[in-house]
Structure formats: structure tokens, C-alpha cells
Amino acid sequence: MQVNNSYIICSLPRSGSTLLAAALAKTGLAGNPQEFFKEDSLAVWKGRLDLGPDTSLEKSVTEVVETTRSDNGLFGQKVMWNHLEKLVVDLGAKAANFNDLPTHELVKVFFPEAKMIFIRREDKLKQAISFLKAMQLEVWHQFTGTEIEEDGLRFDYREINVLMQNMEEQERQWRELFEKGNFNYYETTYETLIADYENTITRILEFLGLGTVEIPSADELGFIPTRSKINSRWEKEYIEVDEKVREFDQSNIRKELPDSGFHASITTDQEEWRVCDYQQFAVNINVENTSDCLWRSVGSGKFRYWIRLKCEWKDESGNSVKTNWANLDADCHPGETAAFSLLQHAPEKIGDYTIEIDLVQDGVASFSEKGNERLIIPVTVALSEWQSRIEDYFGEYRQLSRNYIHVPWFGALEISKFPAVYHRAHGWLYCDDQGAATDSFWFKTEGMGYLWTSKEKYPLMYSDERKAWLEYLSDTHDPPKYRDPETGVSHAGIRSKFES
Secondary structure (H helix, E strand, O other): OOOOOEEEEEEOOOOOHHHHHHHHHHOOOOOOOOOOOOHHHHHHHHHHOOOOOOOOHHHHHHHHHHHHOOOOOOEEEEEEHHHHHHHHHHHHHOOOOOOOOOHHHHHHHHOOOOEEEEEEOOOHHHHHHHHHHHHHHOOOOEEOOOOOOOOOOOOOHHHHHHHHHHHHHHHHHHHHHHHHHOOOEEEEEHHHHHHOHHHHHHHHHHHOOOOOOOOOOHHHHOEEOOOOHHHHHHHHHHHHHHHHHHHHHHOOOOOOOOHHHOOEEEEEOOOOEEEEOOOEEEEEEEEEEOOOOOEOOOOOOOOOOOEEEEEEEEOOOOOEEEEEEEEOOOOEOOOOEEEEEEEEEOOOOOEEEEEEEEEEEOOOEEOHHHOOOOEEEEEEEEOOHHHHHHHHHHOOOEEEEOOEEEEOOOEEEEOOOOOEEEEOOOEEEEEOOOOOEOOEEEEEOOOOOEEEEEOOOOOEEEEOOOOEEEEEOOOOOOOOEEEOOOOOOEEEOOOEOOOO
């Protein structure tokens, strides 16, 4: 398998790569560069293209590439370093004679002559803070007319440092790839893109050999900065804590807690939770220092000796699902209490969980390992009303992601605007609650009024407006094609756009 006539946006988190990709896609000449090939994204695209979950990686990549090329044949993708490395290594493992090739050679095998656009960010502190916020909120972009609720965000010096080191390492890996593979690449930065957007996009289009085209304005793309007052506050706080960390590292104080220091009383104001799938909520935790030792709010710059609150989700089988961490905001003396408000995001899978709360001194031990009792909070995750309506309407389906499902006999649907749903062939369809039942649907469309179909009838669809059955011709879209079973005449339909 080889992907010819392509380019790769070589990106890092919070570097402006999404804005860049959207601008290139909007020209209509540069494909539709997205993060197609990271695991969760590929699962969604396989669903959207009606590829079974067992479809091979090679076929999945080929289908995505051919579907998203622009009319001039150009394919674009946006990718993080680790996702590109995994993709080509996985492809190489399934191809003869490629299993032992280094990453840069594998990229050349599967994406020959690909042009590289490298976008990075000069200010690593701002980049890491933006990334930390996005991870805590699980919100990666903000669009015109939307607001982001930022309650529950917590500053974390240690995590910001880890993220900055990760950014520097990813940047080093990209440069090593370019050098070893002798790739043709264009380099720009977040700061340049924001300050000189139009000229930056123009130069990149010229690099891709696309010449002079109309460039969409940044406002037209609908993105607005996610930066808020919290970013500035965290930048200032980072500088202050960094000075304390330097003092801690240079001091002669005992840094490792003695056994007597691992005593705490961990309590919460709500001992049991019932939440909906994907729901965001805050868990309030109070930790009293019942030891005879001072708990310091900072640790070593090498990530040792920090005293942190560990919040671990476990499923019914006791398997770890995810873990959140929080640092002490200030030194905590014996007898004092530290308060934490931990922003949580419920898992997508319904069921019974527990949140296990513990304290840990990095590189030394957890408090529970020293005999201190953990706090265990039972959590029931149930279907939201929105998700319940979708389940009632569509019956049997496979969840591809938060906003995509796959109905086995009907295909993939984007459900973020339910009761309006998006189907690759038919466009936007409005789910009319009246008459809906498992395995049979009424849809309101823009071009053909109400359509009815069912598991037994599809691809036959009854048009209430035309008072006739129409047979959808599979693999047609934009526009879809339908055949009148009685006359045998085929004609192009209208992809409904009323909710796009």
C-alpha cells in the first residue's frame, strides 16, 4: 500500500495545527487534513465509511485516503509524532520485508514523496498550560458563539513540567525524522500563524504547489482562542512555584516523609454518586493531616517527593479506568486540612464504578501502602436522557465515539445534534419521534419530505412526499442516487443540508 500525492501536517498539541488544517481544507484544493489514524479517530472513520470493525488497517487507510482527497487528487493528514510512528510501524508489521525498517524509512514506504508541514510553538509554557486546561476540561477547541465552563480547573506545576518536557521530546523526534529521512518540509510556528495568518497560509499553499487561491479568513473558520484569565494566572503561578522548587532542591531538609508522616483522614461531602455517561462533575475532598509532619506543597524538580492526591476510577471488575491527580495548594501542617475540588468526567460506558482516593509521595510510597485508609466512593454511571432517546430510537447500534454511532444495517450516523443526525449518503436527517420504533425509522429530509425505512426494507425507502418506494444505490453520495423499483429509472437525490 502506498499513498501518493500527499502531505502531512506534523503537529504537536496546542500548536495551531487544527486552525491550519481547517484553513487548508476550506480552500477545496488540499484535501481534508484531520487526525484520521489515531486509534479512536480511525474507529469513527471506519464507521462513517461503513467498514466493519475487523476491516484491515491497510484497507481502512486506503478507504479514508480515497474518500478525503480533494478533486485534484491531493490527500492531507494531520498527525502527532506518536500516532504517525504507530501507524507506519503497524502497517510495516503486516507487510512483507518492512517489519525491521526504522520509522523514517517506513514513512517513505507508505507515504512516498509526502511533503511535510511542521508546526510547533515557541512558548512551551503557554503551550503546556493550554494543553493541561484542555485535558482537564476535555474540550479541545472553542467555536464562535460557544462558552466554556472553567469551574473546577486546578493548577498543577508538576504536570505542566511533564507536558513541557513531552513537547520538547516530540519536537526533537520530528526533527530527527526530517533529518534522517531527508524530507522536504516547511516549518512554521503557532506564533507566526496567529500574527500573520494570511501570509502563512499563502506560503504553505505555495509550498504544496497549489499556487494562488482564495484564503478563508480566520473568522470564517469559526475558531476562537480558548485562552482566558486562568492561563495568565497559571503562568504567574508557575513562575512562583518554580522558584520554590529550586529552593527545595537546594535545601538540606529531609525530603522523604518518615513512616509517621503517612497519616491522613480523607473525607468527602457526598459519599455516593449517580451520574450520566460523559457527565462532568466536581468531587470535593477534604484531607486532614493527622501525622506529626509538615506536608510541603512542592517537591523536587525531578518529580520526586511531591505529595499528591490520587483519584483512580475502577470498574466493577477492579480494573483501572483512568486516574486524576491534584497537588497541595499550600504547605499543610499537622492538624490542618487541605481542600480539593476535583473535576471529573464520567466514563462513556454505563455501569458501576468506584473512585479510590489516596495520597502519594512521589518516588516514595502511597499513604495506603503505609497502612492509611483510602476513601472509596461508589459511582453509578447511567445513560443520559439524550443517550436514552438515541437508544430508544435506533435500537441496536455500536457506539463509535461520543458523537458517532453505527447502525448495522443503516450505516454510521453523527448524532451530536440529535434529533438531527448526519448520514454520509443521505446528509442531514431529522428523526421524527412519532412512529419511531426499533429497526424502523421515519426521517424528515430537505429534498424528499418524510422517508420511512426499516431493517427489513433498507435500502428501500418510502417517500411520503412522492408516495413511492425508492431504492438507495449503495456507495453513492454527494449526491446519493435512487432508483424507482417500478420503472427502473435512477436519478440523483438531494443530500439534506438543513442542519449542516
